[in-house]
Amino acid sequence: MLKSIREQLSLEVSADTVRRRLHQEGILHRVPAKNEYLADIHGAARLIFAQQYVEKGMEFWVRTIFTDEKSFSSSNHGKIHLWRRNDTR
Secondary structure (H helix, E strand, O other): OHHHHHHHOOOOOOHHHHHHHHHHOOEEEEOOOOOOOOOHHHHHHHHHHHHHOOOOOHHHHHOOOOOOOOOOOOOOOOOOOEEEEOOOO
16 A cells, blocks of 8 residues: 555655555545344344335335345455544544
8 A cells, every 4th residue: 555655656665654644634444344134033024124115116115124134245355554634433
């Protein structure tokens, strides 16, 4: 990551220098938090909910938010690394 920052900015400095400058600005290396996996009970609860509201129109479903939703990735590129300020997501 630091190498790509150096290359994109055409900097002739070491990775340590880039890291120190980022730290001075409050930007630190992070690995994003992992999402929890859905348990079978979540799917069952969703099915029961959907059966109760099956007659509702599309306007209802567009405004429905499931708090146990999971994000999926179509490929695995290993760990995600990023740089960001403290107390940000």
